[in-house]
Amino acid sequence: MLDPQAATSTPLSPDLFEAAEARTAHNYHPLPVVVAHAEGAWMTDVDGRRYLDMLAGYSALNFGHGHPALLAAAHEQLDRVTLTSRAFVNDRFAEFTAKLGDLCGKDLVLPMNTGAEAVETAIKVARKWGYEVKGVPAGQAEIVVMAGNFHGRTTTIVGFSDDPDARDGFGPYTPGFRTVPYGDLAAAEAAIGPNTVAVLVEPIQGEGGVIIPPAGYLAGLRELCTRENVLLACDEIQSGLGRTGRTFASDHEDVVPDLYILGKALGGGIVPVSAVVADRDVLGVLRPGEHGSTFGGNPLACAVAVGVLDLLATGAFQERAAELGLELRDRLAAMVGRGVTAFRSRGLWAGVDVDPSVGTGREVCEALMARGVLAKDTHGSTIRLAPPLVVSPDDLHWGLDQLAAVVGG
Known part of the structure; x- marks a missing residue:
């Protein structure tokens, strides 16, 4: 050495x-x-x-700095086309969405750039699903979140953070969130009401100090959300894509959420790539003009992410x-x-x-x-x-x- x-x-x-x-x-x-x-x-x-x-x-950087396969994918794409916007379809988009959807076992992919954008996207999707599918009265949707959470630093997200460094001084805060102790299944169950549209959870809380919930907690949340007709949204931005020894941290309890929220390693440490992945009955509630991103799903991001997905597909x-x-x-x-x-x-x-x-x-x-x-x-x-x-x-x-x-x- x-x-x-x-x-x-x-x-x-x-x-x-x-x-x-x-x-x-x-x-x-x-x-x-x-x-x-x-x-x-x-x-x-x-x-x-x-x-x-x-x-x-x-x-x-789960795959390290300058992984040869990811650098090759980026270099090759740089010489062809790097951005079209979502006003058009680029020739890497279909492969990216198919491979990511297959990895998650889901129908649809909504690409974004940063992790916080993906969380904001999941919040919007869950609320829209609540109004259009579950029948929650307009403006009354609630999402159950966990104490000690870290989902990003946008104004909506910091409003349901209990970290004073992230939260203090940035109000007024967006309503519609109910906070319960992390790892407490009974508290989550008590917080769910008729207007609850989603439970948003990190399978492992990274920023909190790599906090691992009690065994059976995620499986219990999955059962609870299914029973109560509530979406389970797992923020796997830090915990996913191989970090914990499984593709997703939720895999340790054989839990499949309704929404996967992904980011960080999806871009291979080269470009920012994030996504929300879900089935058609969830992501299908969005229509043109209701959500978007100029750079989301750009050709360069898709090329690098496909390289990441190919590495993950080996299981190595x-x-x-x-x-x-x-x-x-x-x-x-x-x-x-x-x-x-x-x-x-x-x-x-x-x-x-x-x-x-x-x-x-x-x-x-x-x-x-x-x-x-x-x-x-x-x-x-x-x-x-x-x-x-x-x-x-x-x-x-x-x-x-x-x-x-x-x-x-």
């Missing part, structure tokens, strides 16, 4: 970092690293220092995430009581609660950066680990060695 901290003699990172921060709205608090190149599970900064990527773009990435996830779990278990108070993991995804006496999550991530590992903190002293699924076992263990050294485990 190359020395991750090999560097040039005249560091450029501090000046470039300060220049970037000086002209950028401070809606992020990035670590002070300036990336210039990346390949596989490794990133290199402008000074030549190498870092193991243990974040993978919040799961947008899901299997790799499951196998390496066992090694990740065992290594983290050995750190409990030795600088780590608790952890939660599924596949190659973990939330690690560091003993506050060691430091905040930010401080731990800064110490990891100094040792050649890039990760991201979330609440308090919790950090998230989500390496690309292409990470080698040796590199994964090396990264975990650095974490153990930082926390004292």
Whole structure:
């Protein structure tokens, strides 16, 4: 393995970092690293220092940086056509929608760009379905959501967030949402009324610290929604497409939602691609002019996403995430009581609660950066680990060695 901290003699990172921060709205608090190149599970900064990527773009880079098949798909498409808008049909669109629909076992695909757009789309679809199919009185549709959720940062979405950083100062908030504790099936059942059109849930709450619900929770929600004639919408933007060792995190309980909400890894880390996927009796409620996106389903996005879907079709990435996830779990278990108070993991995804006496999550991530590992903190002293699924076992263990050294485990 190359020395991750090999560097040039005249560091450029501090000046470039300060220049970037000086002209950028401070809606992020990035670590002070300036990336210039990346390949596989490794990133290199402008000074030549190498870092193991243990974040993978919040799961947008499940297949690593610069996967050859995805780069080839993008390069080939760049020479042909990149955007037509949905006013016309491009020659990659049918293949994309067919393959994504088949992956999900659903009839129709509604392509968008970002994850938040896909969630907003699902909200609109669920409300329209409620009015036209279920017969909910106009303007009375309700959606049950979960405490601790993270579905994006649009004005509608932050209105049903309980994270003060995401919510405070952005009201007035959109009505029509009822919040219940995550993992509490009885609370979800009690919240459903005659005007409920959907239950919106993350099968695993990523931003919350990789929070895994109790066994049977998702299956219980599926049964409840079926019985009460309510749509089950699963936000698999972070948890889906191989991250947890299955194609979707909901697959762990053999749950098929009415709406899949997808994003991040669907674009292969190359272009933003998101989608809502559902059967015709749900997505079919939309008519021309009621929803849209100029860039949604553009030829470049479709070409890259088809490459992603072809990779997923092999099952190799899901299997790799499951196998390496066992090694990740065992290594983290050995750190409990030795600088780590608790952890939660599924596949190659973990939330690690560091003993506050060691430091905040930010401080731990800064110490990891100094040792050649890039990760991201979330609440308090919790950090998230989500390496690309292409990470080698040796590199994964090396990264975990650095974490153990930082926390004292």
